[in-house]
Amino acid sequence: MSNLLLLIPVALFLGLLGLAAFLWSLRSGQFDDMEGAANRILFDDDDEAISAKSKKIEPGDS
Amino acid sequence: MSQTALCRHCNEPVTAQSPAAPDFCCTGCAGAYALLGELGLSSYYKRRAIDPKIRALRPDEDEIASFDFTELASTDEDGKHHLNLMVDGIHCAACVWLIETLLQRNDAVLSARINMTTRRLRLSWQGKLDDIATIIHPVLQMGYRLIPFDPAALEQATASRNKELLRCLAVSGFAAGNVMLLSVSVWAGYFQGMGGATRDLFHWLSALIALPAAAYAGMPFYRSAFGAIRNRRVNMDVPISLGVILALGMSLAQTIRSEPHAYFDSAITLLFFLLIGRYLDGRARGQARSAAENLLSLNARSITVIENDGTRRLIAPQKAEPGMIVLTAAGERIGVDGEVIDGKSDIDTSVISGESIPVLTQPGAKVFAGTTNISGPLRIRVSATGGNTLLSEIVRLMENAEQGRAKYVAIADRVAKSYAPVVHLLSLATFVGWWLIGGLPWHDALMNAIAVLIITCPCALALAVPVVQVIATGRLLRAGILVKSATALERLTKITGVIFDKTGTLTTGKPELIRSPDEKTLMLAAEIAANSNHPLSRALVRATGNVTPHPNVTEHPGQGLIAQGPTGVIRLGSRDFCGIAEHSDLPSDVVGPELWMAESGKAAQRFVFRDTPRKDAASVISQLQSRGFDVGLLSGDRNKTVQQLAEMLGLKNWQAQMSPTQKAARIQARADEEHLDLMVGDGINDAPALACAHASMSPATAAEISQNAADIVFQGDRLGAVIEAIDVARKADRLVRQNFALSFAYNLITIPLAVSGFVTPLIAAIAMSSSSLIVIANALRLHANSATSKDTVVDSIPQTAQQAEA
Numbered sequence: 001m002s003n004l005l006l007l008i009p010v011a012l013f014l015g016l017l018g019l020a021a022f023l024w025s026l027r028s029g030q031f032d033d034m035e036g037a038a039n040r041i042l043f044d045d046d047d048e049a050i051s052a053k054s055k056k057i058e059p060g061d062s
Numbered sequence: 063m064s065q066t067a068l069c070r071h072c073n074e075p076v077t078a079q080s081p082a083a084p085d086f087c088c089t090g091c092a093g094a095y096a097l098l099g100e101l102g103l104s105s106y107y108k109r110r111a112i113d114p115k116i117r118a119l120r121p122d123e124d125e126i127a128s129f130d131f132t133e134l135a136s137t138d139e140d141g142k143h144h145l146n147l148m149v150d151g152i153h154c155a156a157c158v159w160l161i162e163t164l165l166q167r168n169d170a171v172l173s174a175r176i177n178m179t180t181r182r183l184r185l186s187w188q189g190k191l192d193d194i195a196t197i198i199h200p201v202l203q204m205g206y207r208l209i210p211f212d213p214a215a216l217e218q219a220t221a222s223r224n225k226e227l228l229r230c231l232a233v234s235g236f237a238a239g240n241v242m243l244l245s246v247s248v249w250a251g252y253f254q255g256m257g258g259a260t261r262d263l264f265h266w267l268s269a270l271i272a273l274p275a276a277a278y279a280g281m282p283f284y285r286s287a288f289g290a291i292r293n294r295r296v297n298m299d300v301p302i303s304l305g306v307i308l309a310l311g312m313s314l315a316q317t318i319r320s321e322p323h324a325y326f327d328s329a330i331t332l333l334f335f336l337l338i339g340r341y342l343d344g345r346a347r348g349q350a351r352s353a354a355e356n357l358l359s360l361n362a363r364s365i366t367v368i369e370n371d372g373t374r375r376l377i378a379p380q381k382a383e384p385g386m387i388v389l390t391a392a393g394e395r396i397g398v399d400g401e402v403i404d405g406k407s408d409i410d411t412s413v414i415s416g417e418s419i420p421v422l423t424q425p426g427a428k429v430f431a432g433t434t435n436i437s438g439p440l441r442i443r444v445s446a447t448g449g450n451t452l453l454s455e456i457v458r459l460m461e462n463a464e465q466g467r468a469k470y471v472a473i474a475d476r477v478a479k480s481y482a483p484v485v486h487l488l489s490l491a492t493f494v495g496w497w498l499i500g501g502l503p504w505h506d507a508l509m510n511a512i513a514v515l516i517i518t519c520p521c522a523l524a525l526a527v528p529v530v531q532v533i534a535t536g537r538l539l540r541a542g543i544l545v546k547s548a549t550a551l552e553r554l555t556k557i558t559g560v561i562f563d564k565t566g567t568l569t570t571g572k573p574e575l576i577r578s579p580d581e582k583t584l585m586l587a588a589e590i591a592a593n594s595n596h597p598l599s600r601a602l603v604r605a606t607g608n609v610t611p612h613p614n615v616t617e618h619p620g621q622g623l624i625a626q627g628p629t630g631v632i633r634l635g636s637r638d639f640c641g642i643a644e645h646s647d648l649p650s651d652v653v654g655p656e657l658w659m660a661e662s663g664k665a666a667q668r669f670v671f672r673d674t675p676r677k678d679a680a681s682v683i684s685q686l687q688s689r690g691f692d693v694g695l696l697s698g699d700r701n702k703t704v705q706q707l708a709e710m711l712g713l714k715n716w717q718a719q720m721s722p723t724q725k726a727a728r729i730q731a732r733a734d735e736e737h738l739d740l741m742v743g744d745g746i747n748d749a750p751a752l753a754c755a756h757a758s759m760s761p762a763t764a765a766e767i768s769q770n771a772a773d774i775v776f777q778g779d780r781l782g783a784v785i786e787a788i789d790v791a792r793k794a795d796r797l798v799r800q801n802f803a804l805s806f807a808y809n810l811i812t813i814p815l816a817v818s819g820f821v822t823p824l825i826a827a828i829a830m831s832s833s834s835l836i837v838i839a840n841a842l843r844l845h846a847n848s849a850t851s852k853d854t855v856v857d858s859i860p861q862t863a864q865q866a867e868a
């Protein structure tokens with residue numbers, strides 16, 4: 001019984017934490033563009049490094 | 063696939079005549095390809111996935127200078143400039159990456175971020191405001207189009223409403239999860255012998271979570287219910303709000319008196335489920351609406367104003383004032399109503415009159431916003447912008463007509479109207495019955511009555527409609543059909559007739575050559591015509607493929623072209639222009655626009671054109687007729703032209719030379735005879751008819767005002783969208799009815815249980831969730847069908863096109 005009295009507040013607190021995190025991310029506009037976020041990861045910064053390299057190779061290849 | 067080479071930049075077929083053959087279709091594409099190579103961004107071509115539904119990325123020099131980008135830019139106190147732009151031509155994520163990278167290569171750019179869902183770009187830069195032109199130039203050079211817009215003017219209301227729903231959804235989801243956790247323990251304790259003190263603790267905890275959560279998350283419902291009651295109406299939100307509030311109130315009373323019947327879980331889960339439906343519904347409609355807005359903004363062009371000192375300035379059309387002088391170049395859309403003060407040109411007035419042939423315009427003539435200037439530059443004095451302009455007259459007609467439609471009550475609210483009183487009476491009867499006849503103490507009787515309210519609370523009923531609508535709207539959205547109005551699909555199922563407009567709706571709005579003399583004459587005519595933008599000239603060029611323009615050609619607006627040939631002067635133009643008297647020996651079986659070519663020393667030659675129907679027009683009309691729809695044609699064009707088209711498409715019911723008012727009156731008259739019509743039209747002259755028809759559709763190429771008036775806007779060249787929309791609407795209607803039937807069946811079982819006082823919180827929770835899940839699962843069947851039928855739709859496009867050609 002006494003463990004319940006501890007665990008329920010803990011569970012509620014963690015749940016509230018998650019809720020607060022979601023509301024914050026909603027406010028900061030992270031849910032404005034669901035499609036872009038999914039695709040953007042495919043075009044990350046290190047990709048640019050690769051494309052810079054491939055730029056050097058390209059003249060030979062074409 | 064054919065063997066034609068595809069352009070390396072825009073992926074369109076390259077013709078042999080292209081100046082940059084064999085790799086590119088035009089010099090613009092070649093330039094764009096070279097620029098990307100220089101910048102080391104060629105990997106774009108490997109990564110991109112071309113979407114055939116989206117405009118090809120072909121750079122167009124004319125587009126580049128068509129906007130005043132500084133007008134809508136804002137500057138903050140740090141000297142940073144911000145601008146919101148609509149991007150046209152995004153095919154895939156690689157395009158987003160390319161545009162952002164191109165912009166960020168410029169040192170002045172602080173940030174450039176595209177929202178891929180809405181296709182809108184937010185750009186911030188430092189330095190001079192005018193730098194924007196150089197900053198965005200590389201992007202325009204790639205063939206994307208950037209259109210500045212004012213975010214405050216666009217759908218902010220919908221966006222913030224959807225955000226509110228999402229916040230409510232999160233709060234109710236959190237609360238529902240936690241309350242359910244506690245409730246499961248209570249139910250388990252029911253069988254295993256939980257102590258009364260523990261149960262009360264759990265009830266108090268549930269109340270602590272559920273009450274504030276329901277107060278917050280239920281706001282959208284309470285607000286709408288309150289609004290409805292204040293207007294003495296009943297909508298679906300009234301029984302919902304009542305059910306939730308009573309359930310919570312009674313549960314709190316039970317908890318205070320430490321009794322076992324608490325329904326916190328039912329109340330909060332109900333809100334959670336309903337919010338899911340509301341949110342999805344709002345999001346689907348928001349997407350369709352923002353796509354429709356993007357389409358409209360693409361048509362909006364700045365106008366060029368000439369100041370008194372002779373300088374030119376670009377301004378937004380709505381900022382034009384009477385008396386201003388506006389310059390309209392050949393090929394541009396006229397942005398204002400006014401009077402021509404200088405210049406001579408042909409004006410394409412098909413959006414206003416339905417007339418497919420351009421009319422000659424000279425100084426003194428009136429021109430209207432929305433029409434297109436074809437052959438020569440015009441200076442136009444803006445006339446009064448008051449209530450006398452053609453556009454405002456049509457807007458007034460349209461608004462009058464729309465008032466009738468606003469009275470349409472959605473099916474869910476119609477059901478609620480008869481459902482809510484029955485439920486409320488039933489629970490009252492339960493209370494009275496148990497108290498006076500059954501002999502229970504009044505609070506136990508009240509509890510049974512409230513159990514009736516909770517169990518009948520239209521959870522499934524209120525979910526039945528939105529879920530089906532979300533799926534139907536989403537399915538149509540993927541097919542390029544944008545449903546703008548909430549009740550459009552419902553109204554579409556009621557129609558018995560389909561009325562089409564002619565020019566631009568049934569036809570492509572572009573004339574096509576149907577009769578010409580021999581090949582050699584045609585080639586010569588096309589070479590001369592290649593110098594002009596007149597629709598008939600362009601049709602000649604289209605008929606021959608690519609030709610090299612004939613040198614030494616002068617254009618005489620409204621009359622024709624004069625070319626200096628080796629053997630003398632060649633005239634190509636109207637009958638009068640070529641000096642041909644009205645002959646009676648000419649074949650009169652063909653009606654339609656014509657061109658004459660007169661060469662010195664030779665007999666004059668005649669070219670006959672026709673505004674050809676869309677490829678699938680005939681098959682769509684026969685399909686509609688075979689389904690029992692009464693298909694009609696209302697046009698502003700001349701009798702003969704309309705008759706010819708009607709005969710060709712097998713339409714018996716047609717009327718020509720209709721004014722906008724007559725069109726609307728005709729639709730209204732049919733509605734009075736119980737013929738509910740779907741109006742399909744694109745011109746400004748169709749707008750009143752679109753607004754007063756029971757349901758309306760317009761193509762994405764339509765005039766702005768018509769797209770605003772229409773319930774549904776469809777993209778692409780296929781008229782088949784009409785059938786697709788009707789099909790989906792009917793299927794959705796069937797599912798909604800099935801869902802209602804399921805909900806009523808559920809109520810038939812549970813209401814007797816509730817009335818007889820057998821409903822415990824456990825039964826209420828199970829019954830509520832399961833009925834909701836069944837309704838959602840049933841609605842998803844529309845989705846399952848669409849997965850298979852989507853492929854067949856894609857497959858059937860070439861087939862129908864072939865059939866129409868054959």
